[in-house]
Structure formats: structure tokens, C-alpha cells
Amino acid sequence: MLYHNGPEHNFFITFNPPKIRLFKSIFLIMVYSVNKILAFLFTAGLLLSSVAFAAPKFPFPQQVTYKFGNTATYVDPSVIQSHFDDWKSAWYKDMGDGTARVISPNDSAEMTVSEGVAYGMLIMVYMSSTQADHQSEFDKLYAFWNKYAKSGSESGMNWHVNTQSGKADDGTATDADLDVALALIMAAKQWGNDQYLTKAKKLIDWIKSHDMESDGRVKAGSNWNPGLNSSYVFPAAFQLFYDVTNDSFWKTAISTNLDHMSKCQNATTGLMPDWCSWSDHKATNAGQVSGGSNGYYDDATRTPWRMAWGYYWYGIKEAKAINDKILSWLDQSTFGNANLIWPGYSLTGTSPYNMFVTSTYAGGLGLAMASADNPGYYLETVYDVLANTAGKKSPTSAKGEAYYPATLNILYMLTMSGNLPNFNSMDGLTKYTKTSVRMPSMPEGTLQAVNSGISISGYTEWGAYADKFGVTKMYPDSGSSGIFLNGDGTAVAAIEFRIAPEPTYEAGVELQYPFAGIAVSLDKDNGYHDLSNVTKIRLTYKSQGIIRFAILDKQTIDNGDEGGEPGVYLHPTDDYVTLDIDMTSKNFGTAYDAFVDGKFVVPSWVTNILNRDDAMKAVRGFKFEPKMQKSGYGNIYLRMFELYDADGNLVKDYLDPNAVSIPEIALSGRDFGMAGNAIRYTGLNAGARLTVFDLNGNRIATMTLSGSGEIPLESIVHAKGAYIVRLTDKSFSKTLRIHK
Structure with missing residues (x-):
């Protein structure tokens, strides 16, 4: 089910794809x-x-540190225990x-x-x-x-x-x-x-x-x-069998199977198919397995975990080499974060499911980083996903992951955290003291007051925003300028945060979708301006986490898709880099484009895909926001933000005093929107709920509605400024950003 809601229209997909398992052809039935x-x-x-x-x-x-690879010492054992308790109540049956x-x-x-x-x-x-x-x-x-x-x-x-x-x-x-x-x-x-x-x-x-x-x-x-199933290649087990039997056959099994597997890997991505031909090492569907498209699906995704296990226990270099072939593509295609690992890929790295995250893939593929020479913070993002993805509490529960992902979730966390050591050979393994995942702190410099006049490349109207639901943490606090003045007189727009995970859909429950970010308005009144002549935006930034740079355009609001503006995903970087973002028509996606580098795309729930001209004809600003479905740490530091026209000239006349106003919109069916200085709604069921937030994330008004009518802004919003209004009506939900 696709479900979107909340002030920034973050999205959540609850989908437990059926695990199409091994050999669904006709087999002999044994009757006991x-x-x-x-x-x-x-x-x-x-x-x-x-x-x-x-x-x-x-x-x-x-909690021991493996002799080889990267042990995730920040994994909380109580999280593993909680997931195990749920798993046992759902799937273990005496x-x-x-x-x-x-x-x-x-x-x-x-x-x-x-x-x-x-x-x-x-x-x-x-x-x-x-x-x-x-x-x-x-x-x-x-x-x-x-x-x-x-x-x-x-x-x-x-x-x-x-x-x-x-x-x-x-x-x-x-x-x-x-x-x-x-x-x-x-x-x-x-x-x-x-x-x-x-x-x-x-x-x-x-x-x-x-x-x-x-x-x-x-x-x-x-x-x-029928062929090689790479997830059946288990180097740690083969070496262990040699250790307890002294049978050299198991040494041969390691070298033989890893050699075949290496030949089955895609030359660019390093991905291997569910099934691979022994003879020509090409993908085959002879096993009639998941997906049926000769790709990297439910079987193959366990392979990097199996390889990491072999490296953790025995330092098997050939197993590490298998994973190493995946790393470059994995890091680049997922923007350094397991929150963007999708459940299934073609061998060339495209996914038909680029909208939701599951334990099966985030852990299975993400643990390729367990044996990496320099994994950075990638394993932490794997843990963020696994820790915040709960399993079902019973087989019939609507909420939570089903048997296969929920089971692998526990095994993945045990493996990466040093809680799955080789009991047959514990010599040299040392206990560690649990560490912590990254948490945000106040950016360096002196935080400037709102309306202080301090600018980034001439832009002064900056503001940080975040929800106040009690889990998301952000520095500086929501409602501040987000502008810091350094000792050398330079200014930087900056936030650090750990955003909460998106909620799991529950029928009849009002969900609170976390949000955070920093935005810039083109003028102090949040007016709209024609930026049709802008063909390039130049940023100098550094960031961590999945950061989306998006256009705050009028057409998206007119279409009722607030939160679904066209946006570009920024690659994380520890050092400042200068990035030129193409704002021409060829760089605007016509659909949800799987996070193509530098291309403007929209969330999957947006039905009104904008072209470049519609997006740029009326713009009030831009925003930088995290998009991590399962939680995570992130930051954005920005010290240059410039707009250029087709001739390469710096655009400076954006402060058009004749700002475009938001017109009244016509409503039909079940809907709501702005009508002058009132909120107009139509076709609501009894008990529909309207909630108003300020940009600090504080809830300032709540009321129940039904039928059709209008609510004067003055009756619910008393101070001038920008607000977020959310309407929920059974399965219908919509969010608007309004201005008074």
C-alpha cells in the first residue's frame, strides 16, 4: 500500500513481497x-x-570484535532482543x-x-x-x-x-x-x-x-x-567443516564455488543473479526463482551477507573480493545510505521497486560493506534500517515484515554486531564496549538571529524547520535562521539532525510523518518569482545522509502535491565541493526516476509530473531536506548558493516586487485547499481531522470536520507567517503549506 502524508509528504510503503522460493515446479510428493x-x-x-x-x-x-572486517559496535543488543521476541511469537510454533x-x-x-x-x-x-x-x-x-x-x-x-x-x-x-x-x-x-x-x-x-x-x-x-545459486555458497561453513573433519574437500568447495561466483558477477555492478549457469556463467531462470527475470532478487541478496560472514570468521580473501566488486556501484547508487537500497535489481543496477525498503535487501546487500577496506558510515545506515524495521507479532498481523525479511533481520544484526562469532574458535576475540550511532550537535560558529540580514550569496531569508513529535533531533532548533557566522566573517547555512523513522501504516491511526530541513525564500514575504531564465544553480556544500535539494514552486501547490516538489539528491561528502545543477528541461524527469544522479525527480505518490517550465515560472524558494525512510543521521553545510542564466550570468534580479500570489483553487470530490483567506473543504466524512502546525513543528490547532464548508484563517491562525495544514479523512490525506 502506498501511503503518504505529513508536513513534507514523506512516503512509506508497506509491502511484503511474496518470497517466490526455490523450485515452484512440480516435484514428487512423499506421503508418510x-x-x-x-x-x-x-x-x-x-x-x-x-x-x-x-x-x-x-x-x-x-559483543566481540571479529579478527577481520568491520564490526558494528553501536548495535544495541536490546533491539536485537526485541526483534527476536516478536519473531519468536510470530513464527516459532511448538x-x-x-x-x-x-x-x-x-x-x-x-x-x-x-x-x-x-x-x-x-x-x-x-x-x-x-x-x-x-x-x-x-x-x-x-x-x-x-x-x-x-x-x-x-x-x-x-x-x-x-x-x-x-x-x-x-x-x-x-x-x-x-x-x-x-x-x-x-x-x-x-x-x-x-x-x-x-x-x-x-x-x-x-x-x-x-x-x-x-x-x-x-x-x-x-x-x-540447475545452476549456481550464489546464496548457497557458504565459505564460513565450508571452512568450519574442514576444521572439524580435516577433509580437504571443503577447502576445494571454497575455491571452486567462489571462482564460479566471481565469473557470474556483473562487470559494472558486481551483482550476481539468483541463478547462474555453470557453463557460461550467465543468468538463468532454470531454478524458477524469485522475480523470474534473471536478476538480483530474494536468493542472491543473501550472498554479500554470506561472504561477509566468511570474512568475519576466517578472513577469506576470495569472499571479500566478491563483495569488493559490489562496493563502488552500491555506494554511488544508494548515495552512501542503506535507506536507498531497493528490494530487487537487474544485474545492471536498475530496480522496478524503487520506493520502499526491506530488511532482506538493506541487510543482505548492505553487508557487502562489512568486509570493505573503508566502509565509512555505511554499516551504521544498514543498522538504522534494520533496527527501525519491525517484524510481525503474529502471522496474521497487518503491520510488520513477514517471515523471510523478519528472520534475516535478526541474523543480519547478529552477524554485523559481533554477536554471531565462531564458538569453535574464540581465541583472539575481544569483548567491546558498546558505542553509539552518530548524533547531531550544534554546527560551529555563531548562530544568527532570524532577520539578522546575514546572507549566503546574497540570500538572507533562511530558516530551519523540524517536527516536534519527540524523536527527531536537530541543531539548531526548528524556527531558527540556520545561519552561522564563522570567525573569519564567512557565513554558512547549516543543520545537523537525526531524523525519526517514518511510521508503519495502521488502519484508523493518524500517522505523524517526521520532517526536518532548511529552506531559503526569495523574499521576506515568501512571494513567488519567475525563474524561467535560470538554467544553472551552483552550490558549495558538504553533507551526510540522504539530502534532497528541492524547488519550492507554486505549481506543485496548485496541483495539491505539497511535499512532492521536483528535487535532486546530493551525494554525501566530508569536504566542501562545488556542484552545478542543470536546471534545463533535459534534466527534469518525466517519472519517478530512481534517483538518477543530478536529475530532478518526484516521489512516487505524485501524479502531476511537472515539466521544467511549469516548475520554474513561479518559485518562492528552495529547500534542503533529509529523505531517510528508516531514520538516520545527516547534515548539510552550505556556503554558496548562486543562480545563473543561459549566458552564464549571475542572476540578481530575482527580488521582483510583483510576486505572484496563490490563487483560489476549485475543489471537487473529497478535497481541501485555500480560498482567499479561508480553508475550503468538500466531501468529507464525519470525523475528518484538520491539524495546523507552525514551522517549529508545534501543533497549534486541531478540529474535526465533515461535509463541505469554509474555515476563516483568522479563526485558527492568529499570527502572520507560514503554516502547515494536514487533513486526514479515513484513507484520504492531504497536506498544504499556507501563508497568512
Whole structure:
């Protein structure tokens, strides 16, 4: 569902795309007899009775610094714990017969896949703490695994089970088998019981015989090998299997599969397809998997995480090299921030889903930075997304992420934070003291009063603004000028902030969308001016976070799209740079253009796409605002702001005393807008809510409306200035900026 609202029309998409999983073609169905089921239950009972329970030796949180890569020491263990608690209540299901499963509702809530059981076992090992040990849950999940194992206990599990009918598709999925073998080895160390290690070794032998080719290539599963699934290449597991078996085959598996994977990567982006041909290393849909378009989708996106895991644990250089090929494209295309990682890409880096953020991709792709030589602050932005993306509290909840992204969310945070170490080799790992994510502080210099006359390139009418909902933090405070005078007499327009995450849509709940930024008006009365002769804007700036430079034009307001003005996204930079922004027609997008460098685009909810002439014929100013859906730190420091015409001349006659006024607008259907000195509304349901904010983010008036009518501005707004008015009426919402 597309939902937009709030003073700056930030947008939020709630969309949990169905995970189109492995092999949706027809497979052989294995029907278990009653005797077979009883035999498995007996096996499960033996397992539970034979494994002694002991306190975890490596209780969560471990918070150790890995020997290799970049450990995210600012991850809050309480956030991981909260996400785990929600995940366990939604997806872990005790079956009441000594087994438990992880609900994987791709086609029904009664579906269970081996992948989910394997992930659950990993999570139970690493989330076991002195307060809550999860060995019992681990054992029950493993009992379910053995109940549906392909070849009896300690073999791989048939990949798909309809737990309503008790039927299982014949054949394993190798990624799940690898995860369970690793989880068993970790369980042996976590609970000090070598029975787990014995079972792991038997499963490793089975994997070698059934899930791997003799030359070390990883198959899709016991019954098929349609091509290379890069997310099944698990270097950390292969090296661990060598450590516990001393079988050189697993060393070969590392080099062989990473060599094939490298050849499957796109030369420009470094992205790999869900499935890749073993022979020509081109994308193939032989596995009939997610997307169906031979791109980087739900399977492949786990690959950078798998590679980072291998580098964290063992410093596997070939795994790091896989991730390194992705870094340049990733940093450039997402403006250095995981808030702009989209859920799915073509191999050339375009996305059909460039409007929402999910844990599956933000973490999976973002963790390519975990093994980077210089990740900057990128991993912090990955954490911002993961920490502020909640999972469902039950399978039927409308709010929150579903099984697949919610499960990976926990595993990603455990991995990046040093809470998923190799219990088999803890020597040399040191505990760290938790650090903090970046927080804003007051910019340097002396803050100037509003209307002080201090200018940036001749512009004096600057102002900072932010919501006052209680989470967003900004310096200087909302309502100030945002102009700082340095000791050398130079001036800079500046803000630093940490913006709150956008809310998750809930039916019937009035949502408060965070906003912040700094804006400049072309005159003190916020009048509109014809800037048709402006063909270039020159900025000298430095910034962090995702900053959008947007035109405050009249046509957008006339169209009812306040907050959806044409804007350009600025690449973050630690040092001041000078940027020339093309203001000609060729640089204005005709649609939501996926953040093409330097091109003016609008949010996806805007239906009235402006051309250049409409946008520039009446402009009252410009704004710099953060656009980080899942929260984050940012800043903008601006020390030059100049307008140029087609001849390269500096435009100075923008202060036209004949400013264009906002005309009355005609309304039809369910709507509201300005009509002279009144707010006019029409077609509202009973209980519609009108809220008025000042530019400091303070709520100054609230009223309920219904039907049609007018409200004189004087009755709700008593002082001159600019205000934000928001109307919500069931599924309808609209926001205007008004001037008195």
C-alpha cells in the first residue's frame, strides 16, 4: 500500500513481497505413513531425552570484535532482543509432539520450509542468554528436521512441508542443510555437549554425498543442480567443516564455488543473479526463482551477507573480493545510505521497486560493506534500517515484515554486531564496549538571529524547520535562521539532525510523518518569482545522509502535491565541493526516476509530473531536506548558493516586487485547499481531522470536520507567517503549506 502524508509528504510503503522460493515446479510428493511418522516421533523423543541441558557458555550478547572486517559496535543488543521476541511469537510454533517448526507462509500459514527451520536453529543458538536459554527450542526444531529428513536422522530435510497435510516435497535445499550442520557445531560448543557435534559430522558427510558435486560445486539440493545459486555458497561453513573433519574437500568447495561466483558477477555492478549457469556463467531462470527475470532478487541478496560472514570468521580473501566488486556501484547508487537500497535489481543496477525498503535487501546487500577496506558510515545506515524495521507479532498481523525479511533481520544484526562469532574458535576475540550511532550537535560558529540580514550569496531569508513529535533531533532548533557566522566573517547555512523513522501504516491511526530541513525564500514575504531564465544553480556544500535539494514552486501547490516538489539528491561528502545543477528541461524527469544522479525527480505518490517550465515560472524558494525512510543521521553545510542564466550570468534580479500570489483553487470530490483567506473543504466524512502546525513543528490547532464548508484563517491562525495544514479523512490525506 502506498501511503503518504505529513508536513513534507514523506512516503512509506508497506509491502511484503511474496518470497517466490526455490523450485515452484512440480516435484514428487512423499506421503508418510502413520508408522513412518511414529518412527520419527520416537527418534525425536530419543534426541530430547539424550541431550542434557546446560547453561549457555556463550550467552547473548557476546559483543566481540571479529579478527577481520568491520564490526558494528553501536548495535544495541536490546533491539536485537526485541526483534527476536516478536519473531519468536510470530513464527516459532511448538507442535506439541516434541517438535517445533518455523512458519514460512509463502503460500499458506501451514507451510514450513527447511530454510526456516535452519534459520530458527541458528537463531536459538545465538540468542540463548543467561536470562533465557533456548536449547529446548533448538532441540524441538531439530526434531522436526529429522521428522521430515530425506534419509533418516542426520540427513538433509525435504525442503518443503505442508504441515496441514503432512506431505513433503522430495529433495533437500542445500543452503538449509549447510546452516543446520553449522548450527549443530555451534550448539556443541554453546551447551557443552558433543552429541551435537557427532550429529553435525554425520550431516556433513551426507551433504558431501548428496548436496555437493564431486568437484566441490554446491548443488541446489539432493535432487537437482540447475545452476549456481550464489546464496548457497557458504565459505564460513565450508571452512568450519574442514576444521572439524580435516577433509580437504571443503577447502576445494571454497575455491571452486567462489571462482564460479566471481565469473557470474556483473562487470559494472558486481551483482550476481539468483541463478547462474555453470557453463557460461550467465543468468538463468532454470531454478524458477524469485522475480523470474534473471536478476538480483530474494536468493542472491543473501550472498554479500554470506561472504561477509566468511570474512568475519576466517578472513577469506576470495569472499571479500566478491563483495569488493559490489562496493563502488552500491555506494554511488544508494548515495552512501542503506535507506536507498531497493528490494530487487537487474544485474545492471536498475530496480522496478524503487520506493520502499526491506530488511532482506538493506541487510543482505548492505553487508557487502562489512568486509570493505573503508566502509565509512555505511554499516551504521544498514543498522538504522534494520533496527527501525519491525517484524510481525503474529502471522496474521497487518503491520510488520513477514517471515523471510523478519528472520534475516535478526541474523543480519547478529552477524554485523559481533554477536554471531565462531564458538569453535574464540581465541583472539575481544569483548567491546558498546558505542553509539552518530548524533547531531550544534554546527560551529555563531548562530544568527532570524532577520539578522546575514546572507549566503546574497540570500538572507533562511530558516530551519523540524517536527516536534519527540524523536527527531536537530541543531539548531526548528524556527531558527540556520545561519552561522564563522570567525573569519564567512557565513554558512547549516543543520545537523537525526531524523525519526517514518511510521508503519495502521488502519484508523493518524500517522505523524517526521520532517526536518532548511529552506531559503526569495523574499521576506515568501512571494513567488519567475525563474524561467535560470538554467544553472551552483552550490558549495558538504553533507551526510540522504539530502534532497528541492524547488519550492507554486505549481506543485496548485496541483495539491505539497511535499512532492521536483528535487535532486546530493551525494554525501566530508569536504566542501562545488556542484552545478542543470536546471534545463533535459534534466527534469518525466517519472519517478530512481534517483538518477543530478536529475530532478518526484516521489512516487505524485501524479502531476511537472515539466521544467511549469516548475520554474513561479518559485518562492528552495529547500534542503533529509529523505531517510528508516531514520538516520545527516547534515548539510552550505556556503554558496548562486543562480545563473543561459549566458552564464549571475542572476540578481530575482527580488521582483510583483510576486505572484496563490490563487483560489476549485475543489471537487473529497478535497481541501485555500480560498482567499479561508480553508475550503468538500466531501468529507464525519470525523475528518484538520491539524495546523507552525514551522517549529508545534501543533497549534486541531478540529474535526465533515461535509463541505469554509474555515476563516483568522479563526485558527492568529499570527502572520507560514503554516502547515494536514487533513486526514479515513484513507484520504492531504497536506498544504499556507501563508497568512
